[in-house]
Amino acid sequence: MQDKRPGISPLFLSQFEVDEAVPFQRHLNRLEVEIGQEDYSQLKRVELLDEVPDDETFAAMVEITERLLKSTQNNYNRELLKRLQTRIYLDPVHYSIYYRLPDRCLRFVATWRQAVLQRFFAGVPIEDSGWQPCGQALPEFEGRFLPDTAGGALLLRHQQGDIRQQQPLITASHGPYDPHTLEVTLYFLRTGKGGSAIINLGFAGREPLTDENMAQMEAWGVPLNPSNIDVIYPYVNEHGHPYCYKLEEGLPDYIAALELPLPDLVVDIHGCVGTFSDDRRVVVGLGGLPPFREPEQIGTFRKQEGVLYLQPGEAMRHGLAMVRELSDEMYVQFCAGAHQCYNFALLGGTQLLGFQVDPRTDVDSLLAGEERAFLPKEDLRWLPGAGANALQRIAAHKLNPHTQCLHVEIPTAVRRKMVLKLRSLEIESSLYASGL
Incomplete structure (x- = not known):
């Protein structure tokens, strides 16, 4: 009996067929790469090795060939790799991928991950680093690298216990896939x-090739x-479970590693990519x-002359x-049922004004063949279909029933603007530390 193919979320299922006459045409990630021009150049580097590693070296790795061929949605890539007799290996310690062909070997290096770890530690740790001061990388904070089979995670916390317990937890769940988060x-x-904060350092198996x-x-x-491009870093683990919700599903373990109670506010x-090139609506x-x-679970809700008003509760006001x-x-979006959803605009204070949406x-969808939802009348992205928030809320509620989870799409x-603001803060901090 044949093995069942891994279960892939409908959000990530796409139907396309690659024309071998134009093998480099994109059928997915077009919004991010071609329209949004997201910067993926720092994610990974591919190298042609001077020498093919020996059998003993590969034996120490994890072969993931069948896992990738079984889970990929790209038939062209599957058949290409089979035709080239490619065996694919994961070095879980250094988080590198090897393409072992009969006469050569390619290696993929997770360069973004390396750069992040070098920013906070003396080198690139390969095991639990324990808590270490962040120094000028993030004054008054300490960091910890937590390894796993999917690139690991970076944990950050304020050195003062009362501050880290009272202030929100911030999660960057998709790390490399969402540049500059x-x-x-x-x-x-x-x-x-x-x-x-918890930052995912691993790939989810869908990061575009530049x-x-x-x-x-x-x-x-x-x-x-x-x-x-799900035939390099794997989309699923050895049990067929997707990596893309690693942080949301593993929240209890990460909170335990942070050694603090879950705060009342989590900002994910x-x-x-917005609906136009300079879209700045969050x-x-x-x-x-x-x-x-239900709206009443979020705050004080009323309807007047066909317009919906919502005044959020304290934790939600803090987050907004x-x-x-x-x-x-x-804008704030959520659903009270499969066909009863809401879109609210945030006014000058923290009051929300909006209307009901039937998906x-x-x-x-902004693009045919891709799950890139938006509201055509408002020309605004629509995100409640994402499963990440639901998984995070379920995990968070078990730890703290009062926790509010905000899924923030930027x-x-x-x-890009926030990158410049952060650099300005870092320069100012460096000048202050040097006494200039």
Whole structure:
């Protein structure tokens, strides 16, 4: 009997067929790469090794060939790798991927991950680092590298226990896949808006290959198609479970590692591409999948002359005020049922004004063939369909029934702006430390 293929979330299922006459045409990630022009250049580096490692070296790794061929949605890549007789190995200690061909060997290096770890530690730790002061990388904080089979995670917490318990927890759940969410997280921590953070350092198996990567691989005889590039770093673990929700599902373990009770507010940072190139509207999701949320669970709710008004509770107001620094235009979206959802605009204070949304009739996709939802009438991204918030809320509720989880989608232009603001803070801190 054949093994069942791993269960992939409908959000990440796509139907496409690669034309071998144009093998480098993108069928997925077009919004991020071609329209949003997200910067993925620092994610990974591909190398052609001078010598093929020996059998003993590969025996110490984890072969993931069958796992990748079984889970990939890209038939072109599957058949290409089979035709080239490629065996694929994961070095879990250094988080590198090896393509072992009969006459050569390619290695993928997670360069973004290396750079982040070197920023906070003396080198690139390969085991639990324990708590170490962050120094100038993040004054008044300490960091800890927590390894796993999927790249590990970086934990940050304020050195003063009362601050890290009272201030929100910030999570950057998709790390490499959402460029500059690390910098947004560090900005919030530096400016006293967060007491602790968890940053995913691993890939979820869907990170795009850059044009430079593709050209290099073609020159070395492995012309991969960049659509849904899930044949390098694996999308699923050895049990067929997706890595993309690692932080949300593992929240209890990360909180235990942080050695603090779960705060009343969790701000989950994500990156998105807006509906136009300079879109700066930030969308905050409060849940679109079970367990659903009624407006009355969020705050004081009333309807007047067809307009919906919502005054959030204390923890929610704190979170929205914190996120507001990102943009003057903010929206809050959530669902009370599969077909009963809401879109609210955040007004001058923290009052929300909005309307009801039926995803069956009011929501469409920005791109045919890709799950990139938006509200056509408002020309605004729509995010409650994401499962991450639901999983995080379920895990958080078991630790602290009062915790509010904000799923914050930040457009490309805003994240780039926050990189500059963080660098300004770092320069100012460096000058102050040097006595200039």
